[in-house]
Amino acid sequence: IAQKDYKLWLQYDKTTNAALASEYKNQLQGIVSLGNSETSKISLKELETGLFNMLENKPEVFPEIKGENKIIVGSKSSLTSEIQKAVGSDFDKINEEGFIIKSISLKNKKHILITAKNDIGVLYGVYNFLRLLQTNKSIQNLNIIEAPKTNIRILNHWDNLDRTVERGYAGFSLWNWQKLPDFIDQRYIDYARANASVGINGTVLTNVNANALILTPQYLEKVEALANVFRPYGIKVYLTARFSAPIEIGGLKTADPKDVDVANWWKNKAAEIYKRIPDFGGFLVKANSEGQPGPQNYGRDHVDGANMLADAVAPFGGVIMWRAFVYSEHDVNDRAKQAYAEFQPYDGKFKDNVIVQVKNGAIDFQPREPFHPLFGAMPKTPLMMEFQITQEYLGFSTHLVYLPKLYQEVLESDTYQKGKGSLVAKVVDGTLDQHKLTGIAGVSNIGNDLNWTGHPFAQANWYGFGRLAWDPYLDSETIADEWLRCTFSNNENFIKPIKEMMMQSREAVVNYMTPLGLHHIMDTGHHYGPGPWVSNLSRPEWNPVYYHKADKNGIGFDRSKTGTNATAQYASEVEKIFDNPATCPEKDLLWFHHVSWDYKLKNGQTLWNGMALKYQEGVDQVKEMQNIWNRTKPYVDAERFKEVEMLLNIQYKESKWWRDACLLYFQQFSGKELPKGVEKPN
Ligand code: GCW
Numbered sequence: 001i002a003q004k005d006y007k008l009w010l011q012y013d014k015t016t017n018a019a020l021a022s023e024y025k026n027q028l029q030g031i032v033s034l035g036n037s038e039t040s041k042i043s044l045k046e047l048e049t050g051l052f053n054m055l056e057n058k059p060e061v062f063p064e065i066k067g068e069n070k071i072i073v074g075s076k077s078s079l080t081s082e083i084q085k086a087v088g089s090d091f092d093k094i095n096e097e098g099f100i101i102k103s104i105s106l107k108n109k110k111h112i113l114i115t116a117k118n119d120i121g122v123l124y125g126v127y128n129f130l131r132l133l134q135t136n137k138s139i140q141n142l143n144i145i146e147a148p149k150t151n152i153r154i155l156n157h158w159d160n161l162d163r164t165v166e167r168g169y170a171g172f173s174l175w176n177w178q179k180l181p182d183f184i185d186q187r188y189i190d191y192a193r194a195n196a197s198v199g200i201n202g203t204v205l206t207n208v209n210a211n212a213l214i215l216t217p218q219y220l221e222k223v224e225a226l227a228n229v230f231r232p233y234g235i236k237v238y239l240t241a242r243f244s245a246p247i248e249i250g251g252l253k254t255a256d257p258k259d260v261d262v263a264n265w266w267k268n269k270a271a272e273i274y275k276r277i278p279d280f281g282g283f284l285v286k287a288n289s290e291g292q293p294g295p296q297n298y299g300r301d302h303v304d305g306a307n308m309l310a311d312a313v314a315p316f317g318g319v320i321m322w323r324a325f326v327y328s329e330h331d332v333n334d335r336a337k338q339a340y341a342e343f344q345p346y347d348g349k350f351k352d353n354v355i356v357q358v359k360n361g362a363i364d365f366q367p368r369e370p371f372h373p374l375f376g377a378m379p380k381t382p383l384m385m386e387f388q389i390t391q392e393y394l395g396f397s398t399h400l401v402y403l404p405k406l407y408q409e410v411l412e413s414d415t416y417q418k419g420k421g422s423l424v425a426k427v428v429d430g431t432l433d434q435h436k437l438t439g440i441a442g443v444s445n446i447g448n449d450l451n452w453t454g455h456p457f458a459q460a461n462w463y464g465f466g467r468l469a470w471d472p473y474l475d476s477e478t479i480a481d482e483w484l485r486c487t488f489s490n491n492e493n494f495i496k497p498i499k500e501m502m503m504q505s506r507e508a509v510v511n512y513m514t515p516l517g518l519h520h521i522m523d524t525g526h527h528y529g530p531g532p533w534v535s536n537l538s539r540p541e542w543n544p545v546y547y548h549k550a551d552k553n554g555i556g557f558d559r560s561k562t563g564t565n566a567t568a569q570y571a572s573e574v575e576k577i578f579d580n581p582a583t584c585p586e587k588d589l590l591w592f593h594h595v596s597w598d599y600k601l602k603n604g605q606t607l608w609n610g611m612a613l614k615y616q617e618g619v620d621q622v623k624e625m626q627n628i629w630n631r632t633k634p635y636v637d638a639e640r641f642k643e644v645e646m647l648l649n650i651q652y653k654e655s656k657w658w659r660d661a662c663l664l665y666f667q668q669f670s671g672k673e674l675p676k677g678v679e680k681p682n
Pocket of ligand 1: 158166167208209286290325364365392
């Protein structure tokens with residue numbers, strides 16, 4: 001049971017296209033494997049497994065090149081000078097993790113070469129090559145030269161030590177702390193393999209809200225065991241560092257970053273970790289945010305805290321990922337402004353091995369947010385992107401939402417910080433301000449469910465995150481195409497409609513939850529389902545009415561000059577656009593403006609009618625997703641078909657719940673009838 005679900009995008013189904021199968025078989029008459037590191041062994045095994053399954057015969061493995069039509073795999077240093085010559089200057093075009101896949105001719109015999117500067121690059125090349133077969137591409141005249149555009153491509157697990165996962169909807173944590181270090185669950189290996197196959201090279205094992213115990217020797221021994229599993233797959237382990245750890249597990253009286261004993265405690269802790277895990281990546285820190293301890297508890301600031309930790313890991317090449325997700329209940333004028341206000345003035349003050357981790361938008365992983373104003377606004381500081389893969393505000397693992405579409409929208413936003421073309425992607429890959437340290441983090445949606453992610457299509461969000469972390473300029477539609485072919489089928493009758501379904505799924509969720517720039521109106525606490533009404537939570541900015549500000553005059557959060565002036569945090573070109581309701585993209589209208597119920601939208605409708613119709617459109621889109629899915633029955637295995645069918649049924653029901661709850665609630669203020677075309681709630 002759930003075999004197919006478990007295998008993710010590494011199904012390696014038989015190549016059914018006869019012409020292609022014979023082309024593949026012709027050109028792949030054995031493997032020449034040149035390396036013998038752990039990573040090389042994984043490359044070889046993956047090739048053998050992939051070719052065996054897709055072509056249905058076990059490829060012969062040779063220690064050296066004989067005959068023709070071999071696939072040769074090995075890093076640069078393992079290649080003979082003749083092969084190196086065939087590669088020419090291509091090695092200069094890749095970085096330490098890049099790879100080259102090339103059709104070459106040796107003594108007039110044709111072969112395919114997969115090579116790289118290092119064994120991990122070769123492994124990435126192997127996965128890329130296998131993907132060509134999985135997606136039914138030709139393998140003639142290959143000349144692929146690829147390298148990742150960011151250094152740190154990392155999952156953030158919000159996994160607690162008791163195996164609960166904060167905002168996790170796919171079961172419990174994969175990490176079985178109780179059985180570690182001696183029991184190595186096969187899932188750790190399969191997890192590493194899946195990540196490596198999309199180029200993810202780091203993982204933060206623990207929740208940013210987790211306690212400090214992970215830093216005790218008893219746990220570090222377990223972390224070390226996981227690091228040993230992940231290492232040959234090119235994955236570094238990182239941990240969250242609870243700022244008050246020196247008190248909680250170190251017996252100190254303070255965690256003041258300027259205290260010498262505190263700094264030394266962290267230095268010793270770092271040394272202890274690196275002794276066990278020489279390639280330990282570093283720490284991720286949530287400080288002075290949502291009640292977590294931090295330097296401000298001692299009258300210090302984020303720079304003091306981050307730099308103190310940076311000094312501790314610097315001798316070992318570690319990095320500090322310091323989160324900018326801060327907002328305070330004491331300044332409730334506009335939560336969206338706080339991270340910028342607090343962090344922007346620190347530009348240039350962090351040590352070289354600190355990277356500031358910024359969520360994609362200024363509030364919190366909403367179905368749609370304009371890009372975070374910090375991107376491009378701290379040119380002297382490396383900034384990394386934090387996306388959420390788990391669907392905290394997007395229907396958990398119940399709703400089908402293809403997130404790479406959201407990621408792409410953010411990455412291709414233009415910050416204008418250095419004139420037109422200053423894309424968020426260029427901040428993230430370091431090219432805008434020439435930063436060497438770069439990264440993208442994704443809050444993981446993985447748990448111990450049989451299918452890893454709770455929803456079969458949520459696997460695409462993990463996959464797509466990895467692909468975009470590798471190359472932030474990739475197109476989300478291309479990624480969906482790849483994923484579908486690798487995960488389900490190459491049949492065009494399946495691919496075409498389902499790809500369309502995925503591509504529209506993100507807009508659907510925006511429409512039935514938070515159209516036209518609405519945000520944070522999910523029910524409070526758990527964030528599932530609608531809850532635009534007043535909540536009894538203590539913090540004002542956790543109350544949905546804070547965000548939509550609906551009253552009899554209209555709806556929306558005025559963040560323009562007449563309001564909180566959050567628009568001024570953007571470059572002037574962007575500010576101008578957002579600041580004026582007439583030029584503000586309608587998808588962000590209520591994010592930046594409070595407009596009347598009769599406000600005229602571009603299509604001539606009143607705001608009230610337009611909003612109601614958007615809610616209806618969202619519902620209709622889910623209905624359409626169901627129709628599309630139901631037509632694919634002949635192309636999908638019964639199990640996954642049924643799962644998705646049931647999940648879409650729930651999503652449809654809940655899209656109506658969203659529409660009805662929000663429209664009935666807002667109607668109290670608008671006092672207007674629902675327009676024609678919007679189903680009446682029953
Ligand atoms: O999105 C909010 C979540 C919290 C989370 C926090 C954060 C890990 O509701 O559960 O805590 O953001 O990102 O720190």
